[in-house]
Structures are given as structure tokens and as C-alpha cells.
Amino acid sequence: TGGCCCRLFSQYETPRQVLVRSRRVGVVCRLIQLGVLAYIIGWVFIYEKGYQSSDTAVGSVLTKMKGVGYTNVTGEERIWDVADYVFPVQGDSSFVVMTNYIMTKGQKIEKCSELYPSCLFSVSHPTPPQGHMTGKCLVNTTKMCEVLAWCPVEDDSSIPDPALLMSAENFTLFIKNTINFPAYGVMRCNLVEGIDNQYIKSCLYDPKTAPLCPIFRLGDLVQMSGFNFAAIAKVGGAIGIIIDWTCNLDHDQSDCKPIYSFHGLYGNPDEADTARASVGYNFRYAKHYMEDKQEKRTLLKVFGIRFDIIVRSVARKFDIIPTLTAIGSGVGIFGVATVVCDLILLYLLPKREFYNNMKFKVTETMEKVSLHQTVA
Numbered sequence: 561t562g563g564c565c566c567r568l569f570s571q572y573e574t575p576r577q578v579l580v581r582s583r584r585v586g587v588v589c590r591l592i593q594l595g596v597l598a599y600i601i602g603w604v605f606i607y608e609k610g611y612q613s614s615d616t617a618v619g620s621v622l623t624k625m626k627g628v629g630y631t632n633v634t635g636e637e638r639i640w641d642v643a644d645y646v647f648p649v650q651g652d653s654s655f656v657v658m659t660n661y662i663m664t665k666g667q668k669i670e671k672c673s674e675l676y677p678s679c680l681f682s683v684s685h686p687t688p689p690q691g692h693m694t695g696k697c698l699v700n701t702t703k704m705c706e707v708l709a710w711c712p713v714e715d716d717s718s719i720p721d722p723a724l725l726m727s728a729e730n731f732t733l734f735i736k737n738t739i740n741f742p743a744y745g746v747m748r749c750n751l752v753e754g755i756d757n758q759y760i761k762s763c764l765y766d767p768k769t770a771p772l773c774p775i776f777r778l779g780d781l782v783q784m785s786g787f788n789f790a791a792i793a794k795v796g797g798a799i800g801i802i803i804d805w806t807c808n809l810d811h812d813q814s815d816c817k818p819i820y821s822f823h824g825l826y827g828n829p830d831e832a833d834t835a836r837a838s839v840g841y842n843f844r845y846a847k848h849y850m851e852d853k854q855e856k857r858t859l860l861k862v863f864g865i866r867f868d869i870i871v872r873s874v875a876r877k878f879d880i881i882p883t884l885t886a887i888g889s890g891v892g893i894f895g896v897a898t899v900v901c902d903l904i905l906l907y908l909l910p911k912r913e914f915y916n917n918m919k920f921k922v923t924e925t926m927e928k929v930s931l932h933q934t935v936a
Contacts, residue, residue, distance in 0.1 A: 580905060582905075582909070584904075585901050585904055585905060585909075588900065588901060588904065589897050589898075589900075589901045592896060592897035592900055592901075593894060593897045596890070596893050596894055596896065596897065599890075599893070600886070600887075600890035600893070604886050604889075604890065605886065609876050610882060610883070610885075610886035611878060611879070611882060611883040611886060612808075612810070612876040612877055612878055612879060612882065613743070613876070613877060613879035613881070613882055614874055614875065614876045615741045615742065615743035615744060615874070615875050616741075616873055616874055616875075617739035617740055617741050617805060617871075617873035617874075617875065618739070618740055618742065619737060619738050619739030619740060619871055619873070620737070620738055621652075621653035621735065621736070621737050621803075621869050621871060622651050622735075622736040622737075623651045623652065623653065623655060623733060623734065623735055623736075623869065624651055624733075624734040624736075625642050625645075625646050625655075625657065625731060625732070625733055625734075626642065626731065626732045626734070627642070627727070627728070627730060627731030627732060627778075628640065628641050628727075629641075629644075629645060629725045629727045629728060629731075630727060631724045631725065633663075633724065640658075640725060644658075645657060645658040645725065645728070645864075646658075647843075647845070647862070647864070653868070653869040653871075654866070654867070654868045654869070655866070655867055656841075656843075656862070656864040656865065656866045656867075657728055657731065657778065657864050657865050657867070658725060658728075658862045658863070658864040659723045659724075659725045659726070659728045659792075659793035659794075659796065659863060659864050659865060660719065660720055660723035660724050660725060660793060660794055660795070660796070660862075660863035660864075661720075661724060661725075661860050661861060661862050661863060662714070662715075662716050662719070662720070662860070662861040663858065663859070663860050664712065664713075664714045664715070664858070664859040664860075665858050666712075666856055666858070667710040667711060667712065667856060667857050667858070667859055668710065668711065668854055668855065668856045668857075669708070669709070669710060669711075669855070670708070670709075670711045671694060671706055671707070671708050671711070672691075672706070672707065672709065672711035672712060672713065673698050673701065673704045673705070673706060673707075674690050674691070674704040674705050674706075674707055674713065675690065675704070675713055675714075675715055675717075676690070676704075690707055690709055690713045690714075691707030691708050691709020691710070691711075691713065692707060692708040692709065693705055693706075693707055694706045694707060694708055710857065710859065714859055714861065716861050719794060719795065719863070720794075721794055722790060722793075722794065723790070723793035723794045723863070725793070726789075726790070726793060728778055728793065728865075729777075729778055729779035729782075729789050729793070730777065730778070730779065731777075731778045732764075732775055732776065732777055732778070733775070733776045733777075733778060733781070733867070734760075734774060734775050734776075735750065735774050735776070735801070735803075735869065736749070736750065736751065736774065737749065737750040737774075737803050737818065737869075737871060738750075739805055739871065739873055741807075741809075741873075741875045743875075744809055744875060744877055746807075746809060746813060746816070746875065748805065748807075748813070748816050750772075750774050750803065750818045751774060752772060752814070752817050752818075753814050754772075755772060755773075755774070759773075760773075760774070760775065763775060764776075764777060764780075765777070765780065765820070766780075767784070767820075771819075771820070772817060772818070776801075778865070781799060781801070781822055781867075782799065782865070784822040785799045785800075785822040785823055785824040786823075786824045787799070787824050792840075792865060793863075793865070794840075794863065795839055795840025795841075795842070795863055796840040796841030796842050796863040796864050796865060796866070797824070797825075797826050797840060797841055797865055797866070798824075798825040798826035798841055798865070798866040798867075798868065799822060799823070799824055799825060799865060799866070799867055799868070800822070800823045800824075800825045800867075800868050800869075800870055801820065801821075801822055801867060801868070801869045801870070802820065802821040802822070802823065802870050802872060803818050803819075803820060803869065803870070803871045803872070804818065804819045804820075804821065804872050804873075805818055805819075805871070805872070805873035805874070805875070806819075806873075806874055807873075807874070807875040807876070808875075808876055808877075809875050809876065809877040810876075810877055810878050816875070825868065826841060826866075840863060841863070841864065841865070841866055842861055842862060842863045842864070843861075843862055844859060844860065844861050844862070845859075845860045845862050846858065846859050846860070847860075
């Protein structure tokens with residue numbers, strides 16, 4: 561151990577340049593250097609934009625639906641506007657458009673019979689009770705349990721087909737998206753240059769002819785997401801609207817524009833999907849009112865299309881710090897060529913002993929040199 565420590569502090573290594581005239585080693589060295597150079601230019605600078613810094617945006621999404629629906633159920637005509645078929649009505653980035661429903665009118669709290677057998681008549685408990693169990697069995701009438709509930713209880717065994725609000729296919733959705741890149745002080749809106757009030761009044765989104773129009777027809781959204789409107793309108797589903805902001809701020813800010821894409825998130829249009837459990841998307845909604853001094857309600861089981869608007873953003877701009885970092889790391893990687901060629905010279909070539917002697921030279925210590933001179 562003492563000898564190792566002594567050698568550690570009594571020796572010094574310095575690089576020695578040796579010109580090796582070998583075609584094979586020279587070709588290997590240049591190929592490796594060309595590969596490293598291609599990696600630095602192609603991957604680091606061109607593909608990964610290693611000379612730019614990046615920032616993600618903060619922003620908001622506002623939505624507005626337009627359209628009027630009409631239904632005629634057993635001779636009862638009804639008009640549905642935005643306040644009736646959009647949930648919630650505030651214009652959020654995530655909302656539901658009702659396309660189908662089951663309505664139970666005139667419900668009030670009283671005792672009545674269940675529609676389906678529950679725990680009193682089935683050991684396996686197939687369905688939960690539809691109200692508070694009174695413990696009384698209506699053997700002589702319905703042969704069901706008596707419950708204290710909102711009566712008459714809802715019967716959702718049959719879903720209207722086709723969907724009652726098929727007219728929702730022609731409803732329109734307006735999206736206003738504003739983003740801000742705080743690191744660069746840049747704010748952009750999807751109502752970009754050239755989109756004014758006159759244009760909005762007449763445009764309708766089309767991926768080829770009007771890719772920047774912020775007004776979308778619901779039927780087109782469903783189709784572009786890969787779904788069939790009639791199928792998804794019956795039982796409901798979910799669709800994602802992606803607004804992608806990928807901006808190069810080394811160019812003019814007017815070139816920073818959104819790109820829209822649409823993806824079916826839930827509600828597989830394939831027929832095989834009907835074999836799965838809990839197909840579609842639905843929820844219940846009640847409208848309460850007073851009649852003859854008694855509280856009543858109209859219950860709706862709503863089937864609808866849920867739209868989730870997702871904003872993805874990244875902005876890039878030239879920055880000297882990542883540029884120097886990328887160049888420095890690239891220069892360091894060039895050392896791989898030297899390491900590989902040294903391994904070939906010292907361990908693989910037939911003349912490795914000769915190259916080893918040429919590359920490494922051991923000098924005598926100054927003490928030994930002085931001693932030899934004194935003896936001489």
C-alpha cells in the first residue's frame with residue numbers, strides 16, 4: 561500500500577501524440593467522427609433543437625354551443641336549447657351535450673312498488689333497492705317490495721333508439737383558446753390573424769379548407785374522431801379535442817398557430833363493444849318544482865357526448881446557454897473515436913507491442929539521472 565501511494569505522488573502522465581500510418585485505423589477513426597458529427601447536427605441540433613430553450617404555456621379555454629333541438633315523444637312536442645342540453649352551462653373546457661334521454665315526470669316522495677326485485681326476493685341481491693325499504697311485500701299486486709322513494713320509480717330498461725336528439729349532429733361548437741408563454745412574454749389566441757367577426761359568421765372547421773376556423777359541427781367532430789354519430793348518440797361517449805401549439809419563436813409570432821386533432825376516448829363504435837359492461841356515458845339530472853304545495857320533480861337520465869378540450873403547448877427560442885452546452889457535449893463525444901482507435905492499436909493489431917512502445921514512454925526519475933551523472 562505504501563508503494564502504491566508513493567508511486568501515486570511520484571509519477572505524472574502526459575499525452576503523447578503518435579502519428580500512426582494505418583489505413584484501417586484511419587478509416588475507423590474517420591467513420592466514428594463522421595457518425596458523431598451526424599448525431600450532433602442531425603439529432604441534437606435539427607431534431608431536438610438543442611440550440612433553443614423551451615417553455616410551456618398557461619392558458620384558458622372558453623366554449624359556446626349553438627343549436628336548437630326538437631323532439632316529439634308520444635305526441636308531446638318539445639324544444640331544447642343550449643340551456644337544456646349542455647352540462648354545465650358555464651362554457652367550460654369539459655362539458656356534455658345531451659343526445660338522448662329517459663324522462664320520468666311527476667315524481668313525488670311517497671310509498672310505491674319497486675320495478676325490479678331486490679334483496680327481499682333474491683338471495684343473490686341482483687339490484688339495489690330503488691328507495692328506502694319499508695319491509696312490506698306487495699304479494700297481492702306487483703309481488704315486489706314496497707319502498708319509500710320518488711314515485712313513480714324510474715324505468716330505464718329501454719333506451720330510445722334512434723336517439724331522441726339526433727338533431728344534435730348539426731349543433732355547432734365555438735372554441736376560444738388563449739395561451740401565454742411567460743418565459744418569452746408571448747400571448748397567442750386561436751383567433752389568429754385573418755380571423756375576424758365577418759369570417760367567424762360564415763366559416764365552419766374543415767381540416768383542409770378551413771383548418772383555423774374555431775367553429776365545429778358536432779357531427780363532423782364525431783366523424784373525425786372515428787365514431788358513428790347515431791351509435792354514440794344513443795348511449796353516449798367521450799371525445800377529446802386536442803389543441804396543439806408548437807411554436808418556433810425564432811420566426812414571426814404570426815406563424816405560431818394552433819393545430820386541431822380529434823380522438824375518440826370512450827364509446828367504441830364497433831358492434832363488439834355492445835358486449836361490454838357499462839357501455840356509453842350517462843348521468844341523472846332532476847328539475848324540482850312545487851305543485852299543490854307538494855315538492856315534485858322531473859327526472860332525466862341523460863345520455864350524451866362528453867367533450868374534453870386538451871391544450872398541449874411548447875415554444876422554443878434560440879438561447880446561447882443550451883447552444884454552448886450542446887456543442888461542448890458534442891466535442892466531448894468526439895473522444896470516443898480516440899478511445900476506440902487506441903483499443904484497436906494496443907490490443908487487436910498484430911504490431912500492438914510496437915504501437916504500445918511508441919505510445920507510452922517511461923522516463924527515469926531525476927534522482928536516478930543525477931546519481932548516474934555523479935558516478936560517471
